[in-house]
Amino acid sequence: MRLPNRVLSAGLVGVLTLTTLVAADITAAAATATFTPTADTYVADNAPTSNFGTAGAVGVDASEVNRTFLKFTVSGVSGTVTSAKLRLHTDTVAGSESDSGGTWKLMSNTGWSETGVTWNNQPAIDGATLGSIGAVAVNTWYEIDVTSQITGNGTFSIGGTSTSTNGADFDSRETGATAPQLVVSTDVQSGDPVWIGAGDIADSGSQDTNTANLVSGIAGTVWTTGDNVYPNGTASEFNTYYNPTWGAFKNRTRPVPGNHDYNTSGYYGYYGYFGAAAGTAGQGYYSYDLGNWHIVALNSEISTTASSAQATWLTSDLAGTTKPCIAAYWHKPRFTSGSTHGNNTAIGPLVQILYNNHADVVVTGHNHQYERFNLLNPSGAVDTTGGIRHFVVGTGGAGLYPFGTIQPGSQVRNNNSFGALKFTLHANSYDWNFLPAAGSSFTDSGTTNCH
Template identity: 45%
Template sequence: MAKPCPPMMFTLLGAGLLALTAVPAAAGPDHAKNADVPAVLVGAGDIGSCASDGDEITAKLLDRIPGTVFTLGDNAYVAGTAAQFQKCYEPYWGRHRDRTRPTIGNHDSRTDEGDPYYDYFGKAAGPKGKGWYSYELNGWQVLVLNSTCDLVDCDADSEQLEWLADELSDSDAKCQVAMFHHPYFTSGSKHHSEPRVKPFWDVLYKHGVDVVLNGHNHNYERFAPQNPDGKADADGIAEFIVGTGGGGLNGFGHHAAANSQARDAKDFGVLKLSLHEDGYDWKFVAQPGSTFTDTGSADCH
């Protein structure tokens, strides 16, 4: 029988502290999970590049972590062609395709508006030409959105946002996580905030979504819960940027964005989320030899 998970933490922890698979020594009443066996959601974005060995490194990390694999877009560089999916994604992350639920990115959309992406992942990628879909995992609602707003409408009155609002309204899930490629909040130096995904945040926040996962910037960053205006909010959304899947790394600006609590631009790696019935644990699993770690736990709203 599993013991309760640790109390809510939103701080960067030192190496050697809580690992997601470890049994904690103590717990508070908010995490009395008893027989709660978490589901695992693990992955990253910005992955398959024939010019980098980072995807080989992160695929080996996935080999040791069971569960559902997610991607956060830009799966096959540089243009998402069928050949690039076969040569640059398939040899490594492709061996986990049967357990992967993907997200489309701007590089995936460069060829025929993403046709090779939809062909490669099949039904797991959602409706062809749309790319948004949802599924359930251990009582959690997982929402995958398409933030390539040059090709799909991301406005508040768009088909995608109406679908999102309906999905959230119809769901009785206590915990929810959404993922899309472009971040609204980021400290990255290469790509800045994508304002066109603000309507995503508005709807997600209104419905009490707990976590947002993004890629696009090739680094790792975690934000404390905040509202769509960027104000710290205990009932807000915790954002993770995990653009460390293998397609190169890039850094941060001189000043961290508000509410940014953990950052790393030196390591390839994947984010492991352990989804409990009423909360989650997170762990950034970095490449071998890394000294960076970021782990913690939080309750759902």
């Protein structure tokens, strides 16, 4: 029982910190925040009714048994967590070293109090294993990669145990500079709008649940590229398949319809479910602004000829915007390497209008796969000066499709991952980031300036 004997000395040299320390380190494309515990303590089996909440150290040991409890509140994080690390610093005192730094797990109980926990009333260490720390020396930082478990804002309880009878002792939050840390990095500079989504989403399968869970954790405006629900776009299908998954963020979703949404006469299921967020019922095209961006939602399921009402509206809409960056989205892709559905040449007149107005991004679906093209002119030739970058993001949940002949200008393809494509809309550029849903692994990212 070494640890309690040193509580006093450690407590004396420590700096008492009562508030959460948040250090934001913002770089051009990423943000990192360091969180210290809002509570930390340990329990000892040989002092079953004692509380050590204000001690300057915590520890893990198998004999006498010491267990450590840490609580972090992650807040203010926006965007996707690209890295999260639990960092612990060993005491400077001889004897804090060990052949094991313990095993650290998440806990379901986040309601415990730093000054209330004892051996006898300790919360269960019952969650996912974050990792283990091997042998530790005195006065040294150790870290565990917890990216897979710390995915956004929230309160996290973490418990530490050890099977080594030679216990390890770490500085507690009361020490200040060497307090435990949760270092959370995100891929986004706070402030710029996030625009995320996918197409070809909800059917009787379970993959749309995985993509919905992914999108749920990311703040921002959600787009869809159609085929929101299968097979016929009825009100019943929207309630049965779409609403329990992607319906969780319906209040920030701006959809477009696909051919399956349009399989029911009158399309009442689609327009009835989304209401005003889908534009005028029966038209389905509309626009909105996000930051420095003008966003145009188009409808590939109605006439898209140069003389169509939609083309006239698009010309007028684009003439009316002063935003420096323009994105557009619809269902059936103008360019695709998918073998199931080919290039939708019928939408060519709208692509020409977008190109004439210096649009930057086009996002579609229909082929159930991910594909990123280079900057293309309306004929599909690479045009790095005035071209539009086209994406196909049919990865929302419906079964994935094979590829056929790979089209000129196609840069990246994948058909084994479900997920969503996230855009960060900067003042004069955009980042794209394909995020895989649970059970998928493919990623793709990049940045391009607006015209």
